[in-house]
Amino acid sequence: MKVSGDTTVCIGAGMCVLTAPDLFDQSEEEGTVVVLVAEVPAGLEGAAKRAVQLCPSGAISINP
Amino acid sequence: MEAVRHLTKGNGMTDLTLPTERQQPLDPPQELAGLRKEDPVQRLRYPDGHLGWLVTGYAEARAVLADPRFSNRPELAHAPIPERLVQQRAQMTLPPGFFLRMDAPEHTRYRRLLTGQFTVRRMKELEPRVAEITAERLDAMERSGPPAELVADFALPIPSLVICELLGVPYEDRERFQRDSAVLVSLESSIEDLAAAVTDLLAFLRALIERKRAEPGGDLLSGLVAGGELDDEELSGVALLLLIAGHETTANMLALGTYALLGDPAQLAIVRDEPEAVDGAVEELLRYLSIIHLGPTRTALEDVELGGHRIAEGEALTLSVPAANRDPSRFDSPDRLDLRREAHGHLSFGHGIHQCLGQQLARIEMRIAYPALLRRFPGLRLAVPEGEVPMRTDMSIYGVHRLPVTW
Numbered sequence: 001m002k003v004s005g006d007t008t009v010c011i012g013a014g015m016c017v018l019t020a021p022d023l024f025d026q027s028e029e030e031g032t033v034v035v036l037v038a039e040v041p042a043g044l045e046g047a048a049k050r051a052v053q054l055c056p057s058g059a060i061s062i063n064p
Numbered sequence: 065m066e067a068v069r070h071l072t073k074g075n076g077m078t079d080l081t082l083p084t085e086r087q088q089p090l091d092p093p094q095e096l097a098g099l100r101k102e103d104p105v106q107r108l109r110y111p112d113g114h115l116g117w118l119v120t121g122y123a124e125a126r127a128v129l130a131d132p133r134f135s136n137r138p139e140l141a142h143a144p145i146p147e148r149l150v151q152q153r154a155q156m157t158l159p160p161g162f163f164l165r166m167d168a169p170e171h172t173r174y175r176r177l178l179t180g181q182f183t184v185r186r187m188k189e190l191e192p193r194v195a196e197i198t199a200e201r202l203d204a205m206e207r208s209g210p211p212a213e214l215v216a217d218f219a220l221p222i223p224s225l226v227i228c229e230l231l232g233v234p235y236e237d238r239e240r241f242q243r244d245s246a247v248l249v250s251l252e253s254s255i256e257d258l259a260a261a262v263t264d265l266l267a268f269l270r271a272l273i274e275r276k277r278a279e280p281g282g283d284l285l286s287g288l289v290a291g292g293e294l295d296d297e298e299l300s301g302v303a304l305l306l307l308i309a310g311h312e313t314t315a316n317m318l319a320l321g322t323y324a325l326l327g328d329p330a331q332l333a334i335v336r337d338e339p340e341a342v343d344g345a346v347e348e349l350l351r352y353l354s355i356i357h358l359g360p361t362r363t364a365l366e367d368v369e370l371g372g373h374r375i376a377e378g379e380a381l382t383l384s385v386p387a388a389n390r391d392p393s394r395f396d397s398p399d400r401l402d403l404r405r406e407a408h409g410h411l412s413f414g415h416g417i418h419q420c421l422g423q424q425l426a427r428i429e430m431r432i433a434y435p436a437l438l439r440r441f442p443g444l445r446l447a448v449p450e451g452e453v454p455m456r457t458d459m460s461i462y463g464v465h466r467l468p469v470t471w
Contacts, residue, residue, distance in 0.1 A: 011172075012179025013419045014187075018427075019408070021184075032178030054409060056419035058130065 001040040002063045003048050005033035010059035019054055020047035033059055078107035082118060082144040082358070082382060089455050090093035090324055090353065091399060092386035095345065096120055100387050105371035108382060111146040114187035117373070118144075120387035122394035122411070124371045128236070128381055129416035134419060138165045141361050142380035143270035147251035151460065153250075154258035159266065161294060161301025163307075168417055174302060177293060178421060181230075181284050187424040190226070195430050198223050199391050202440045219318035220311070222433055227310025231303065232283025233272065243266060245311045249460045265307070269300045298315045306422070313355070313427045316434055316456065316463030321349045323464055324401060324452060325438070326446055334403045337436035345403035346430045351410035352401045354386035357462040360414065441471035 003023060005016070012031030016024035022044060025034040040048045040062075052060050081276070083095035094356035099106055104121025119125045128134050132436040138156045143149040155165055163174035180186075201221055205212045212218070224242065228235045247253050247261040271294055273289055285303055288294060294302065325332040334341050361382050364375045375381065389410050396405075413420035438444060446453065447468040454465040 008278075011175060011417050011419065012183065013413075013421075014182070014184040014424050017184040018424070026183040026185065027180070029180050030176055030185075031181070031183040050408070056130070056415045058418055 001045050001048060002038050003035055003036045003040055003051075004038065004061055004063065006059045006061075007032040009057050011057045013056050015056065016051040016056040016060055019051040020044065024051060024060070035060075036043055070162055078109050078115065080106060081109050081111075082120065082384075084145060084358070084457070086455075086457065089453070090320075090327075092354070092357070092390060095367065096384055096387040097390070100391060103371070104391070105373050108144065110142040110144060112142055112378060113147060114142040115147060116142055116382070117370075117375060119370075119381055119383045120391075121371065122391035123333045124415050125383040125385070125388040126415050127370065128362055128383055128419070129360075129411070129414060130365070131368065131416070132168060133365050133368050135167050135365050136165055136171075136360070136451045138168060140363040140365075140378070140380075142363070144253075144361060144380075144382040145358060148460070149256060150253065150255050151248075151251070152264060153255060157262065158304065159297045159301035161298035161303075162305050163302070164305055164418065165258075171417060173301060174294075174298070175417070175421065177288065177291065178306075181250070181287070182421050182424060184424050187428050190230070190425070191428055191432065193229070194222070194226055194429055195436070197222055198433050198436045202436060206440070210470040212309065212469055214469050215315070215319045215464065216466075217294060218433070218437065219322070219467070220315040222318065223314035223426075223429055226310055226429060227307065229304055230284055231310070231424075232276065232281050232285040233303075233307060237268065240268060241307060242311060244268075245308050248308060249312050251458050251460060260376050262304075265304055266300050269303045269307070269343070270296060271381075273299050273303070285318070307419075309422055310425075313420075314429045316355050316461050317349065317353065317430055319467050320353050320355060320463040321430070321434060322444075322469075323446075323467055324349065324353065325434070326444065326469075327450065328401060330400055332438060336442070339435065341403060342431050342435055343427075344405075344407065346427060346434070347407040347410065347432075348401065348403045348405055349430070350412040351389045351395070351407040352463070354389045354410075354412055355462040356385050356412065356414075358460055359385075360418075361385065383411075394444070441469075443471045444469055445471065 010032040083093040100120035104124045106118045108118035143152045163171050163375045201218050244261040245263045276286045276289045335345050363380050366377050368375045413423040447470040
């Protein structure tokens with residue numbers, strides 16, 4: 001499972017960082033999504049899915 | 065089909081107006097549950113005569129908030145209750161930086177300047193300071209009480225002090241901006257009251273911006289001034305939005321949440337005694353209390369399908385956050401306050417591009433303040449009968465006006 005973030009639609013709400021801090025961060029300047037590990041480690045698939053669900057702007061996606 | 069049925073009611077017109085009367089102080093108006101069950105997207109008659117929609121379902125409300133075909137611009141809006149007409153008119157006079165009521169891409173430009181200041185990491189850095197402010201308020205309560213009035217002594221000063229420090233607004237001037245801010249969210253304010261409060265707040269903020277230009281500090285407002293991307297009018301609009309948002313939200317969550325917990329000792333004990341349960345408890349309180357109780361509203365920019373209905377261009381939608389957050393298709397036993405449930409995904413901070421900018425700050429304030437209060441005063445209880453706590457039914461943000469407590 002891979003995750004990706006789209007900074008052009010991200011609104012910096014921070015839900016991904018709150019939900020899956022091992023996978024996502026926010027940039028210092030704009031607070032937009034930074035993907036820390038593109039390949040989701042085993043055990044974090046659930047958190048990745050939840051982050052996608054909770055993202056208010058649809059900025060993160062999962063690719064199998 | 066549902067829409068057709070409603071349209072044929074009484075002279076081809078719907079008779080449904082937004083239910084606002086609560087039977088229980090912590091539950092949304094009962095009628096909303098019936099409407100949601102019948103059809104989560106219903107025809108609604110607006111006070112200006114407009115025939116629009118009421119959305120009470122979770123999935124449908126979320127879909128509207130995520131869809132750029134639904135606009136948040138005030139000049140397209142219709143107010144769902146007469147009192148909001150005045151507020152809406154006042155919002156049209158606000159300076160350009162008040163980006164809450166804008167669509168993308170205009171909205172994006174302002175929000176982008178601020179998101180870096182409200183990241184999860186930045187907010188976490190504020191934790192020690194929030195804890196310190198909270199402890200100071202508790203010390204003050206202990207010195208002068210019991211009893212205490214929890215709104216004035218605790219719930220309002222904590223977020224007020226925090227947002228003032230963050231923005232760089234002198235807390236000494238609080239009487240002025242707290243009063244103006246309260247006028248702006250009161251449903252009983254006349255258009256003259258609102259205009260006067262906006263004028264006064266903007267004058268205050270313009271003078272402050274001048275000072276930040278002359279003597280910049282390390283605060284958010286100084287940073288925006290120095291950044292040079294916004295003119296003075298825009299700066300005052302942004303500052304106005306953040307100041308109001310910082311005051312009228314967390315303050316009401318803290319006081320109303322305490323009121324809810326005092327009425328449910330088993331749930332209160334979870335917040336007081338189980339530090340690892342507090343984060344989840346805060347989400348559940350946000351869901352259960354849904355203090356943004358009369359909206360938000362949106363207007364269709366083109367024809368859009370929603371829940372089997374065709375929303376026509378120009379038609380207004382009112383999304384009931386309290387109803388959506390109690391939708392049994394999303395949350396089990398939704399009317400039960402259950403601090404151990406998984407409540408993430410609630411719509412209390414909104415959804416879509418306008419989702420609350422300050423939500424991570426609000427979370428930190430609540431995660432610190434609730435348990436600190438309950439641990440300092442294990443015997444905390446209401447100092448008046450429950451029925452005598454004045455509820456904020458007359459304000460656009462729900463809560464309690466006052467919360468007399470003792471210990």
